[in-house]
Amino acid sequence: MSTTTPVKDPAALASWATEQKAQQDSGAPILIRVSMGTCGIAAKTGSVLEVLQSEVQSQQKEGQIEIVQTGCMGLCHSEPTIEVYDRQTRQSIFYGNVKPEHAPAIVREESSQAYGVDILTQNWYRPEEEKADVATAQARIVLRNTGRINPESIGDYVGTAGYTALAKAITSMQPDEVIQTVIDAGLRGRGGGGFPTGVKWQFAANQPAGEKFVICNADEGDPGAFMDRAVLEGDPHAVLEAMAISGYAIGAAKGVIYIRAEYPLAIERLQCAIGQALEYGLLGDNILGSGFDFDIEIKYGAGAFVCGEETALIHSIEGLRGEPIYKPPFPAVEGLWKRPTIVNNVETLANICAIVRQGPEWFRSIGTEKCPGTKVFALAGKVKRVGLVEVPMGTTLRDIVFGVGQGIANDRAFKAVQTGGPSGGCLKSDDLDTPIDYESLRALGSMMGSGGMIVMDEDDCMVNVAKFFLEFTLDESCGRCTPCRVGNKRLHEMLVKVCEGKADMRTLEKLRQLSDVIKETSLCGLGQTSPNPVLSTLRQFRREYLDHVLNHMCTAGVCSALISYEINDRCVGCTLCARNCPVSCIDGSPKELHTIDKELCIKCGVCQQVCKFHAVDKH
Amino acid sequence: MKVIDTVAGRHSGSRADSGLLEALHGLQAEHGYVPRQEAMALSRRLSVPLARIFEVLTFYSYFRLEEPGRITLSVCDGTSCHLQEGPVLLNALQELLGIKPGEATADGAYQLNVVRCLGCCSCSPVLMVDDKVYSHVEPTDLPRIMKKHPPIVNKESNDDAHSTA
Ligand SMILES: Cc1cc2nc3c(=O)[nH]c(=O)nc-3n(C[C@H](O)[C@H](O)[C@H](O)COP(=O)(O)O)c2cc1C
Ligand code: SF4
Ligand code: SF4
Ligand code: FES
Numbered sequence: 001m002s003t004t005t006p007v008k009d010p011a012a013l014a015s016w017a018t019e020q021k022a023q024q025d026s027g028a029p030i031l032i033r034v035s036m037g038t039c040g041i042a043a044k045t046g047s048v049l050e051v052l053q054s055e056v057q058s059q060q061k062e063g064q065i066e067i068v069q070t071g072c073m074g075l076c077h078s079e080p081t082i083e084v085y086d087r088q089t090r091q092s093i094f095y096g097n098v099k100p101e102h103a104p105a106i107v108r109e110e111s112s113q114a115y116g117v118d119i120l121t122q123n124w125y126r127p128e129e130e131k132a133d134v135a136t137a138q139a140r141i142v143l144r145n146t147g148r149i150n151p152e153s154i155g156d157y158v159g160t161a162g163y164t165a166l167a168k169a170i171t172s173m174q175p176d177e178v179i180q181t182v183i184d185a186g187l188r189g190r191g192g193g194g195f196p197t198g199v200k201w202q203f204a205a206n207q208p209a210g211e212k213f214v215i216c217n218a219d220e221g222d223p224g225a226f227m228d229r230a231v232l233e234g235d236p237h238a239v240l241e242a243m244a245i246s247g248y249a250i251g252a253a254k255g256v257i258y259i260r261a262e263y264p265l266a267i268e269r270l271q272c273a274i275g276q277a278l279e280y281g282l283l284g285d286n287i288l289g290s291g292f293d294f295d296i297e298i299k300y301g302a303g304a305f306v307c308g309e310e311t312a313l314i315h316s317i318e319g320l321r322g323e324p325i326y327k328p329p330f331p332a333v334e335g336l337w338k339r340p341t342i343v344n345n346v347e348t349l350a351n352i353c354a355i356v357r358q359g360p361e362w363f364r365s366i367g368t369e370k371c372p373g374t375k376v377f378a379l380a381g382k383v384k385r386v387g388l389v390e391v392p393m394g395t396t397l398r399d400i401v402f403g404v405g406q407g408i409a410n411d412r413a414f415k416a417v418q419t420g421g422p423s424g425g426c427l428k429s430d431d432l433d434t435p436i437d438y439e440s441l442r443a444l445g446s447m448m449g450s451g452g453m454i455v456m457d458e459d460d461c462m463v464n465v466a467k468f469f470l471e472f473t474l475d476e477s478c479g480r481c482t483p484c485r486v487g488n489k490r491l492h493e494m495l496v497k498v499c500e501g502k503a504d505m506r507t508l509e510k511l512r513q514l515s516d517v518i519k520e521t522s523l524c525g526l527g528q529t530s531p532n533p534v535l536s537t538l539r540q541f542r543r544e545y546l547d548h549v550l551n552h553m554c555t556a557g558v559c560s561a562l563i564s565y566e567i568n569d570r571c572v573g574c575t576l577c578a579r580n581c582p583v584s585c586i587d588g589s590p591k592e593l594h595t596i597d598k599e600l601c602i603k604c605g606v607c608q609q610v611c612k613f614h615a616v617d618k619h
Numbered sequence: 620m621k622v623i624d625t626v627a628g629r630h631s632g633s634r635a636d637s638g639l640l641e642a643l644h645g646l647q648a649e650h651g652y653v654p655r656q657e658a659m660a661l662s663r664r665l666s667v668p669l670a671r672i673f674e675v676l677t678f679y680s681y682f683r684l685e686e687p688g689r690i691t692l693s694v695c696d697g698t699s700c701h702l703q704e705g706p707v708l709l710n711a712l713q714e715l716l717g718i719k720p721g722e723a724t725a726d727g728a729y730q731l732n733v734v735r736c737l738g739c740c741s742c743s744p745v746l747m748v749d750d751k752v753y754s755h756v757e758p759t760d761l762p763r764i765m766k767k768h769p770p771i772v773n774k775e776s777n778d779d780a781h782s783t784a
Contacts, residue, residue: 042739042752076741224698226738261644261681262734300644303681319636321678337634380699380740387741418698454698468701472735475680580759582714604710606758 006281009289010167013158020159025087028066030110033083035147037072037233038226038265043079051103052082059107068156071234073147074388075120083147086111094120123404124390127366128354137403139366141374142350143390146234151269154276157237163282165356169245170290178249179205182352184360186372191217191308191345192423192449192525194371194438200342203332204250207340212252214243215336215343217313218259218266221305222421223472225452227376228346230388232259232266235350236273242352244283244294250342255296258313262303270298305422305476309524310335310343312478323478324524345450347376367393371437375448381418381455384409398432401455412457416540420449422469422476423529425536426462445536447529461558462541463548467495469533477526484527487518491534498545500561501552508545512538557618560603564619567594567607571615577607639667639675643682652683688723688730689771692716695745697736703743704757709733711758712746715765728770 007013034040034049049069056065075081078096084106085092095106096118105114113119124138125131132139140146149156157163169178183198204212216239220228232239243255259267274296277283285293299317306312307322314336316322335341351373355363364372371393380386383405391400397417401407408414416426419436425446427434434440438448456465470492479485494511497503515531522528538545547553554562567577567586571593578586578594585601588594596607608616642661646653653676662669676682694700694709709720712731716724720733739745742754748768756764 038737039739039741042737042742042745042754076739079741223696223735224740226736226740229738300640301681302640302644302679304679316640317637318634319639319675321675378740380743381702386699421698452698454702456702460702465702468698478678582711582758602710602714604707604714604758605704606711609757610759 006279007163007288008281010164010171013163013167013288016155017158017161017164020155024156024159027087028062028064029087030065031085031087032065032067032106033070033073033085033148034067035071035073035075035079035081035083036069037147037230039072039076040079040081041265045080047100048080048082048098048103051100052107055103055107059104061107061110064110065107068150069152070148071146071151072230072388074124074143074230074390075385076387077385078118078120081120082106084111092122094122096120127362128358137395137399138390139374139392140390141354141366142231142347142376143234143388144354145238146230146388149235151234151236152272154237154273154280154282157235161357162237162353163241165353166241166244166248166282167288169356170248170287170292175205175249175251178245178356181360182249182355185355185363186360186370187348187351187355187363188371188438189345190347190351190375190450192420192447194448197344197348200332200344201246201249203330204252204340204342207333209251211254211337211339212250213336213339213341214247214250214252214255215310215313215317215331215341216243216255216257216346216349217308217310217343218257218263218346219301219305219308219313220260220263220346220450221308221476222450222452224380224454225378225421225450227378227388227451229263229266231346231350231376232263233269236266236269237277238353239270239346239349240273240277240283240296242349243296244287244292245352245356246342246344246349247294248292250340252340252342253293253295255294256317256336257296257298258301258307258317259298260303261300267298267300274298304478305472306478306524306526309526312524313343314341321478323480324526326523347451368435368437370439375436375451377451377453379405379453379455381453382408382410382412382457382460383455393437394435396433396435397427400436400453401432405455408455408457410457412459414455415458415460416456416462418446418454418456418465418533419452420447420529420532421452422472423447423525423532424449424452425532426456426465426540428540445532445539447532459556459558461499461554461556462537462544463495463498463554464556464558466533466537467492467499470495470530473526473530477530481521481523481527483518483521484523484530487514487522488527488530490514491518491531495534498548499554499559501548501559503549505549508538508549563603564598565596565601565603565605565607566617566619567596568615568617569593570613571611572613574612576610576612577616580606580610582606636665636667636671639665639672640679643672643676647682650686652686654686655684686723686727688727690728690768691730691732691747691749693732693734693737693747694720695735695737695739695743695747696733697740699736699740700743700745705744708744708746708756708758708761711761715761726770 080098102117125136126140126144179201187197188194304322307316309324312322312324331341367373374390376390385406389404418426477484573591585597723730746753746756
């Protein structure tokens with residue numbers, strides 16, 4: 001890196017960017033990107049990286065091959081994933097499920113295909129730089145740098161137009177122009193609510209001048225979602241830059257990132273990015289000589305889902321219990337330390353720089369009329385290609401689940417897709433062709449939520465799914481209001497009864513009634529949406545509830561009170577199950593038919609798993 | 620005590636309370652939990668009533684009030700893992716260790732926790748042992764995994780650990 005002194009003005013930033021770009025283009029002919037997000041690291045990408053590095057040395061290819069660690073490429077289903085990029089032809093090959101023993105061949109072959117390694121198709125494009133291709137379902141605005149640049153290098157970020165949006169805003173636009181741009185772009189909050197971001201900024205900007213705050217909500221609490229974390233791990237500067245822009249727009253000089261303490265890697269990358277931005281004068285006092293000052297501080301959450309709610313989050317930053325309060329006054333009027341404050345989600349912010357760079361018309365050309373832009377989903381569950389996907393708003397669920405996700409794994413049948421996490425609902429195959437946006441999902445009894453998307457197959461019991469989410473809500477209710485604290489407990493008890501086959505038809509009716517009461521009388525979004533998983537499954541999968549209640553049957557074979565394990569006459573008496581049963585409840589001598597003591601059996605399924613003769617049945 | 624001092628130094632006046640969570644995070648990072656003694660010291664140092672500190676401590680599930688087991692086993696019960704045999708794994712582990720989630724074994728060797736989504740949903744069900752993530756774990760894999768993390772014996776007491784640090 002050439003500059004170690006602060007970047008003085010936009011011209012200096014531009015020349016640094018040119019220098020970075022030139023450096024990137026003239027680097028080694030082959031660039032190998034190694035996906036080192038949390039999922040990659042869990043899949044032991046680290047050892048692949050080590051072997052790649054040592055192979056480059058032993059094959060003496062230091063001049064030909066450069067290796068860079070990036071954030072998540074979104075291809076979580078085939079981690080460890082690497083991308084071999086040829087700088088001359090600008091072509092990439094993606095390899096999945098890479099093992100250390102593949103490394104020599106990959107290094108040897110450079111940009112031609114290495115024999116024996118899985119090749120993956122890239123099915124996304126970056127609307128800012130590339131033309132849409134009909135075959136590509138995904139469009140990357142939020143994830144444009146994630147998985148491509150080294151998140152710990154500010155130079156990499158600057159080389160991809162980083163900080164030019166901030167430079168443009170603070171040196172050539174008035175604050176109200178910035179706000180108008182965001183309003184015109186039609187960007188809506190990606191944290192779940194879908195409130196127009198520019199309008200929220202306007203409220204805060206309209207408050208009398210004085211101390212104001214910008215908060216980035218990185219509390220990502222949905223128990224099956226990891227979009228925000230991927231952005232923070234893969235492209236932290238984009239969030240910092242956007243926070244500074246929003247600070248300029250509303251007249252705030254201070255930003256706070258509220259992040260879950262459970263995200264150590266994201267925290268580390270953010271701290272590193274803030275340090276670099278300060279060093280180069282892209283945060284701090286008198287940014288780019290414009291006279292605008294902006295500082296960012298990180299605050300840690302402590303394992304409370306409700307702290308994702310903005311008023312609770314503010315209390316938590318103030319060192320209090322994270323309990324929500326009644327709105328209005330909205331935080332934009334009276335927020336942190338009773339000062340005007342805007343709270344924005346990570347993904348919302350990650351759209352800002354592209355909007356400022358490319359303008360509102362460009363942004364509006366992607367997505368739908370009412371919901372321009374894209375949405376990132378953490379696609380998980382029973383699909384083949386689990387991963388991080390970013391699609392234009394208005395894409396159908398079918399395109400996501402069966403297109404990007406490539407359908408259900410293990411030849412099972414699709415049953416439902418759950419969106420919106422604990423506040424959302426389940427959608428059936430009939431709903432798969434709905435173009436998704438905030439309104440269409442709400443009309444179907446679900447929610448956009450923050451972007452968790454869990455696909456379920458025939459082996460999933462929908463009553464059990466409802467019970468799972470309610471357990472989560474119960475754990476997480478702050479306890480401030482009775483309907484949420486006590487009502488959800490009663491709902492949960494009723495669901496337990498259903499799962500145990502002890503409920504009757506009146507229970508189902510009571511479930512519905514109590515759900516309605518909780519929705520209407522709870523104070524915050526947590527309570528108001530907590531019965532959604534129950535209501536949506538009751539409506540869409542009534543048959544399954546009836547099976548549990550009337551026939552004492554769990555067709556998916558999940559509810560343990562309604563299933564039992566039995567050994568059939570295929571048993572050859574190998575004793576394997578008896579030796580593996582954790583509670584030793586399987587009886588039988590070698591070479592004789594074994595039996596299970598159903599009183600003692602804890603229904604763990606180990607016996608079925610270990611039996612090589614298919615002699616254990618589940619009923 | 621270092622943590623408390625730096626926090627107290629930075630946060631004063633009407634906004635002093637905002638340092639409270641930070642200080643508690645610091646204490647937990649140092650001790651693995653928030654010892655009552657330390658909470659009392661913090662109360663004096665920040666001039667915050669002890670009741671206020673416990674009000675906050677008990678609200679956030681991240682903070683522990685008791686010393687955890689030396690090796691932490693965290694079973695994921697996020698949506699994806701829940702649907703892919705996470706509960707079966709948890710059950711098996713409970714049987715194996717004879718403890719419930721949130722508890723430590725009597726010898727203090729293992730701590731069993733349940734966590735919500737570790738962000739590796741493609742690896743469900745997931746078990747994390749201290750910082751190491753194991754993917755697609757089946758109950759039959761447990762003995763092998765536990766062997767890799769044998770109970771730590773003769774662990775130095777907390778005080779010793781400090782004096783060497
Ligand atoms: C119970 C509850 C949990 C929430 N959790 C989050 C969260 O984890 N992340 C987030 O960005 N917003 C969350 N929200 C929404 C926030 O209150 C707020 O609307 C959002 O941060 C605003 O940012 P946006 O307009 O950019 O979406 C939550 C809301 C509720 C009611
Ligand atoms: S609805 Fe639930 S979480 Fe929200 S304030 Fe009331 S008790 Fe707390
Ligand atoms: S299901 Fe589990 S507890 Fe029951 S018999 Fe099989 S191994 Fe034993
Ligand atoms: S649900 Fe277990 S890692 Fe996401």
